[in-house]
Amino acid sequence: MNERARSEIAQVRITRDELQLLGGFIGQETLVFSPAIRLLEQGGLNLEPLVTHQIQLKELPAAIEELRAGRATKVEVVGFA
Numbered sequence: 001m002n003e004r005a006r007s008e009i010a011q012v013r014i015t016r017d018e019l020q021l022l023g024g025f026i027g028q029e030t031l032v033f034s035p036a037i038r039l040l041e042q043g044g045l046n047l048e049p050l051v052t053h054q055i056q057l058k059e060l061p062a063a064i065e066e067l068r069a070g071r072a073t074k075v076e077v078v079g080f081a
Helices: 011-016 033-041 058-068
Strands: 051-058 075-079
Touching: 011 051, 051 058
Parallel strands: 051 075
Antiparallel strands: none
C-alpha cells in the first residue's frame, strides 16, 4: 500500500450526483494483513463454515440471487462445466 498516494474529489460532485463512496480500512499492513495471511497459511482459521453453497459456473446467476436475498453467505464455484 502506498501511504503517500492521495486522491481528491470535489464534495459538490458527491452531493450533486448522489455518489456513494465505499471502502475499507485494513489498518497498518504489518499489524493486520500479514498476521491474518499467516493464520490462513498455518491453518489457524477454519473458514469452511462460511461457504454456504458450492456451485457449477452455469449456476452463478441463481447463486447471485441467493446472495442478494440473504439466503447465502459465501458461494464457491467448484466446477466450470
